Amino acid sequence: MCTVVLVAAACGKKENTNNLLSEEEDTKRVVSMFSPMEKTEVDTVNTARSATDKTVIMAEEKLDLKVDYVTYTAEDYQDKTYDEVALDRARSNMDDIYLLNPDTIKALGEEGKLMDLSGLACADNLRDVVKTANIVNGKLVAIPQEVVAYGLFINKDMFDQYELELPETPKEFLECCRVFKENGIETPVGANRWWLETFVLAQAYADLYNGGNTETEIEDLNSGKSKYSDYMRPGFEFLQEMIDKGYIDADKAYVSEAIEGEGPDFLAQKTPIVMAYWGAANTDTAYGNPDFEMLVIGFPSSRGRMPVMPMTGLGIGAEADHAEDAMKVLDIMLSDEALQVYAETNKVISPSKNVEVECIPALK
Secondary structure (H helix, E strand, O other), X not given: OOOOOOOOOEOOEOOOOOOOOOHHHHXXXXXXXXXXXXXXXXXXXXXXXXXHHHHHHHHHHHHOEEEEEEEEOOOOOOOOOHHHHHHHHHHOOXXXXXXXXXHHHHHHHHOOOEOOOOOOHHHHHXXXXXXXXXXXXXXXXXEOOOEOOEEEEEEHHHHHHOOOOOOOOHHHHHHHHHHHHHOOOOOOEEOOOOOOHHXXXXXXXXXXXXXXXHHHHHHHHHHOOOOHHHHHHHHHHHHHHHHHOOOEOHHHHHOOOOOOOOHHHHHOOOOOEEEEEHHHHHOOOOOOOOOOOEEEEOEOOOOOOEOEOOOOEEEEEOOOOOHHHHHHHHHHHOOHHHHHHHHHHXXXXXXXXXXXXXXXXXXX
């Protein structure tokens, strides 16, 4: 949400630029929210952001206050990741509400930097798996607006053209990329700076979550008996091999925002594979209306195709300047009413057990 203010000078008198808001706006209560812009051009349509905007507007209207976005873009912070900036801001109490990735939620929760949201009315409607994923040290420290499932978006027509089967394993995936590359497809896999890690996570945790010994293995990781690096190494090696062979353009991915960077080539059938989240297939401004047969599959792993489902969540700083209003804002943004609007706009899986949305055939 962007607010544009025009200042006009009259009779040669310089306007006081420290007072740009109207008196009515200036007296409104304000809650600040830090989140990624998820695009480099302000005018670019971003449906995920539009869905959030709708829930923010609901809160603003019901509470008669203003939510100010503080946004992160790749252009502004090429030397720092979103997580690094979010940690810095939350530890310095710079904002009221934060949109956080799972690792950041865990870190800030363990440091006591996030408020307990379990008392919110909306918390009663959450799916059990969502609650469990966002509880740190016994406190519900974050709540998502969607359950994000990542996978590979496939141009089935291009796979058929080269008589390729859909890959199940890393070896099969690399073979598909080799065939595309040898037939003149410069970059078989479109990528961006946000979602490269999904390849790594699929490789890293396929056995952990599907090997029948999940609880014990997680306990070993938490106690230090096992090392996260041992799980992650095969995934990073697989990603590095794809980069070394030119199947992914790492330089372009490093400065590309989600969908904006790789989307046009995928829709123009120059790139046969991209990674994206479930909702992008349901959204006309993303991949919801391609001119070819599209399929959405899981990432290749030793156990076959696996989706990756990290959960971002909204949290409130433990020492937020406007904590009471921030709690009220989240209770509205995360209510069933708001999440229904969000889900219908962004076509995603809802964290609420009471909200459902239809999906296109490519996702079924």
